[in-house]
Amino acid sequence: MVLGLGTGSTAAFVVDKLGQLLSTGQLSNIVGIPTSKRTQEQAASLNIPLSTLDLHPHIDLAIDGADEVDPNLDLVKGRGGALLREKMVEAASSSFIVVADDSKLVSGLGGSGLAMPVEVVQFCWKYNLVRLEGLFKELGCEAKLRLAGDGSEKPYVTDNGNYIVDLYFKNPIKDGFAAGKEISAMEGVVEHGLFLGMATSVIVAGKTGVEFMTK
Structure with missing residues (x-):
């Protein structure tokens, strides 16, 4: 069996x-396709056989x-910075x-008020940041360049050598498919964190137990 290995705190438990x-010996004959360098390193340290797409x-x-899950099982992903490779593998x-x-459940994508990431090339990133913010002006969108998080003002750099512009919405995105299409049409945009029509099921853990959501 070929398994796609996700990235992030939840996925790390799965890889472990x-x-x-x-x-x-309870599991055998699997090969993993990691979605980031850190997942690759974690899986290799556990002697999980690895390969590529x-x-x-x-x-x-x-x-x-996932960072957000709506009632249609559409997702926001990529706050861990691996959205491009995650989308390639999961598609x-x-x-x-x-x-x-259950804290990740939202009525509409962008509704948590947390970041919806867009991976952009480094060249003229400010130009694309301004365009992305303007694209969703009516939703009260604020766009910010993601920083490395090491106390410096250095930008975060993805495994693919790109930057991430995080979009923060005051109101949920009305039409995820239309929004994704508009973002992808921008020159210099590599990928966005809207994962639409991709999840086949969601396992949700809450205070009252585990819920299985399927289409």
Whole structure:
């Protein structure tokens, strides 16, 4: 079985569990396709066999977390910075299972008020930041360049050598597919964090137990 290995705090638990099952012999004959360098390093340290989309263009199952989940199982992902590789791997998967806690549930994407990331090339990033903010002006959007988080003013750089512009919405996005199309049409935009029509099921953990959401 070929598995897509997600990125982020939730996905890290999944990778740890896979490593444990492999080491005890409870699981075998799998190969993982990591969605980031840090997931690759984690999986390699656990002796999980790894490969790439070049060698395995069809993935049986991808498992990852999400930053927002709406009632249609559409998602915001990429606050961990791996949105491009996550989308490539998860789009190539026959099944895509999302694991999240109930704080990630929203009535509309962008509704949490937290970042919706857009990966952009470094060249003239300010130009694209201004254009992205203007695109969603009616939603009270504020666009910010993501910083490295090391106390400096250095921009965060993705595994692909790009920057991330984080969009913060005061109101939810009305039409995710239209928004995604408009963002993707901008020159210099590499990928956005709207994962639409991709998840096949979502496992939600809450105070009262675990809920399974399917289409």
